[in-house]
Amino acid sequence: MPDGTWVLGDLFTKDYGHxxxxxxxxxxxxxxPCSKAVYPFHDGQFSDFEPIFDHLIKENINDPYTDEYTNAFLPTAEDLVEQAETLERDTPGKEKNRKEAIDLYLRANAVFRIARFPYIGTPLKEQVFERQKEVYAKGFRLWDVPIEEVIVPHTYAANGDGADIPLYIRKPPTSPQPQTNGHTNGYTKANPQTKKHPVILLITGLDGHRPDNTLRTTDHLTRNWATLICDIPGTTRDCPSNRRDPLAPDRLFTSILDYIAATPDLDERRVIAWGLSAGGYYAIRLAHTHRERLLGAVGHGAGTHHYIGAEWLRQVGKHEYPFGLERAYVAKYGYADFDELMERCQDEFSLVSGKGEGVPVVGHGMSSCRLLLVNGTLDGCMPIEDSALLADYGSVKEMRFLKGRAHMGYPEANGVVFPWMESVMRSVEE
Structure with missing residues (x-):
């Protein structure tokens, strides 16, 4: 327990009951959140989900890892896909129908997402995730500014890493243009010599993966930024890193950053890593290990140390995460069971006290690039203490903690992150 108590107070031991x-x-x-189409229902529509949950409740299907749970979503998802494909096939070339098809594919994407929630830990969920990516690609090919999937060689693969890194990239359609009124309005001006795009390296989380970031990539386009999206170790088969090796992400991001440097229209001088939830751990690590190759990094809802300590782990299943985190964490980190995770994970993966050589990059006092830490003070997934303790080590950090907010600090958090990233991007040009 940090300093004798947790910021959560009595909520630390409270069972939320869901x-x-x-x-x-x-x-x-x-x-x-489903009615508002926000996480985890972004891209979705309430009318698609309400009958599914009515069915799950009626049939008393409470375990998300059962095929019964996953199968409940699939007819709705496939029906949406069929509607979209019919629009494309029967009325090609009509703008109204193209937009309707895009919307239908996005709605299907959201339904597939909740079907494979909270962790891709069964054969059926693996199939559903592959189908989700396939359907998402059908949709994004219709966008005005589509996503592209690239397969990057994992040049530095070692110790059981895979050979390839699948990434999504979405780039502004033309070279960035300066604002016509002579002001940047917070956005990044073009470099007329290089015509290269600044890059947001978006590092996904435990349940959110590459097909789950439509709005973020669109927000980046409005700022003339490219987005490169990668999955984190231990979550999907798309990340080639050895989940049991705490140094594997260092090799992963070296390969990714080399790809950015080798891509003519990406600006390797202006790269910000934004790690979401479980991805925040990797953004923070990257901010230290690759500080000279990043302009900045954001640890958003990040865990660094306490989140994988036994005291926190004993309570985390009671908190706000929808299905508990025990099974997902065991699979992500590659342990035999939850007891082994509680006994070993902090010693092996903590950025503060990890015992392996090169693991505790924070605890060893390494300097970092500019690093913003954002979260809600009442986060029951990743304790706010895990962000605050970084102030005790290394170079100066920037922090914004949203009082009374839960994991990730929504809804205010993006209003902190985007102005910060805009400022950091501008700093190269000034």
Whole structure:
């Protein structure tokens, strides 16, 4: 326990009650965000989900890892895909129908996402994730500014790493143009000599993966930024890193940053890593290990040390995460069971106290690039203490903690992150 108490206070031991009840999860936690099409229902539509959850509640299907849970979503998802394909096939070339097809593919993408929630830990969920990516690609090929999938050689693969790194990249359609009124309005001006795009390296989380970032990539386009999206070790088969090796991400990001440097229209001088939730750990690590190759990094809702300590792990299944994190963490880090995870994970992976050579980049006092830490003070997934303790080590950090907000600090968090990234991007040009 940090300094004798947790910022969560009594909430640290409170059981939120929804982890084993689909009825409570829907009515108490998910129905409202679903109605607003926000995480984890972004790209989605409420009318697609309500009948599915009515069915799950009626049939008392509470375990998300069962095929019963996953299968409940698939007819709706496939029906949306069929509608979109029909529009494309029967009325090609009509702008109205193109937009409707895009929307239908996005809605299907959201349904597939919740079907394979919270972790791709069963054969059926693996199949659903592959289908999600396939359908997402059908949709993004219709966009005005589509995503491209690139397969990058993992040049530095070692110790059981795979050979290839699948990435999504979305770039502005033309070379960035300066604002016509002579002001940047917070956005990045073009470099007329190089015509290269600044890059946001988006590092995904435990349940959010490459097809789950439509709005973020669009927000980056409005700022003339390219987005490169990668998955993190231990979550999907798309990340080639050895999940048991705490140094594997260093090799992964060296290969990715080399790809950026070798791509003519990407600006290797202006790269910001933005790590989301479990991805925040990797953004923070990257900010230290590759500080000379990054302009900045954002650890957003990040864990660094306490989140994988036994005291926190004993309680985390009671907190706000929809289905508990125990099974997902065991699989992500490659342990035999939850007891082994509690016993070993902090010693092996903590950025502060990890015992392996090169692991505790924070605890050893390494300097970092500019590093912003953002989270809600009442985060029950990644304790706010994991962000705050970075102030005790190394170079100066920048922090914004949203009082009374839960994991990730929404809804205010993006209003902190985007102005910060805009400022950091401008700093190269000034």
């Amino acid at each position: 982890a084993r009840s689909i009825q409570k999860l829907w009515t108490q936690r998910w129905k409202f």
